[in-house]
Amino acid sequence: MASKFLGKSYKTFLNNFVSLTIFLFLWEILSITISSPFFPNPLDVWEAFLILLLKGDVEGISLTTHIVASVSRVLLGFGLAVVTGIPLGLVMGLKRVAYGSVRSILEPLRFIPPIAWIPLAIILLTGCARYMLIIWLGAFFPILLNTMAGVQTVNPTLIDVAKVFGADKKTIVVKTVFSNALPEVFAGMRIGLGVGWMCIVAAEMIGGEMAGLGWLILKYGELLNVSGMIVGMVLIGIIGLLMNETFLRVEKRVFRWRREVTL
């Protein structure tokens, strides 16, 4: 059984390796066909990556500094979204009246893309608070809505069980309703983190601070250094992937009691 599973994941790995190779090969062919100084091939990008890694960017700021700047901003905003979204989601999931009463505010707010807030954030806020607002806006709603949905999936019989066995209101909320909602809450957090990560890059491009992957892309864009830009883009993609994968692993481990965690 175990070897079969290993064999399957090995096969998936191999398949992905093959498609990645084909992708790079097609890219190479495309760059030969186009043959423009603004269309780098994979090796140019790799070279640009090495330079960035070893020598830092054109201003001597290291790649690590850019990455740390972006990731820490996301984590701060995300943390804020977690501590606001989960309790609010819990309350509104339990009390439909509460949700019904603020729906006219929440629902339109949800459809204003975080990126649309950037100019306002720039005018009203400074430094890290700017980014935190944008991330919070991106991460908050998935967390809030998933928590709310999760709260409502609780089987009423389980609440009866809790009552029969002497649970008070608090125990019912914590040990039945919230435990039941936890997988949804985690999924909301995973989605929220992803949305937040996408927003931070956009925010950094106009945020005006001298560090961050978004800012790196913009700077290299101004210098017409396409390879450097692509390095930034690929890094954003890879970091996003790593965050998502980490979350999925945690979910699989924490929610062993469930059948499976879907992608």
Added chain:
Amino acid sequence: MTLSKCLEVEKVVKHYSHNGKHVHALDQVTFHVHKKEFICIIGPSGCGKSTLLKIIAGLDRPTSGEVRFQGETVKEPHPKISMVFQSFALFPWRTVLQNVEFGLETRGVPKAERRKIALELLELVGLKGYENAYPKELSGGMKQRVGIARALAVDPEIVLMDEAFSAIDEFTAQVLRNEVLELWEETEKTFILVTHNLTEALEMADRIIVLSTRPAKVKHEYHVSLKRPRNRSDSKFLRCQKELFNILKSELEHTIVRHKLKAIHEHFKIEDMESFQR
């Protein structure tokens, strides 16, 4: 023989509305249960058996009338009344052990002690070695064993069982019934089992409360005089079964008509209708 009244169901009436429709579920239901009795409540499906059990459990309040446990009106779940559920209703995120410990946890029993009690009960219901399994890994019969262990863990006076054997395959159910009977004989606990299975009721109960169709009234109290252990193929058993069936018959006909009509609608089977008309 003077038996102490353990539970008194006194003129319980229940009205409720379901999807905007008014339902008169229980009508002046009255019966008494003595300590260490095994009671079965039987009646046609949808007659309000489960509603009655919920009221006894303190999960629901009667519209009028009352349920008294040891002389006190039951207004909320009582620590000495526990319950086994039809669909097992285990907490899927808790291991077998944690499920059994739940009732002790809410009562503030220290961790070491509740673990000890839970492990003992798991051994009693034959689930030793499954302490750390999650409910999804268990079969229906095993899940219900956990449900029974969970109900016994809080050392109840009364164990309510809501169709506890109906969601399990018949073979496993038979084994479980015998085990529950053994448990009942070994302890001083009172069992109240709601069922629609006539044979099951005859096999287990000292006394069978027969409810009518909705609004449910106590149609009959049937004292089972058969000696234990009871044998389903015994001629006395069969005679009792026939007797009980005759009591239930008029009530059952309502549901039989409903079921037949449903079958006709579903399968358009003419022969069903013919056998029904005969």
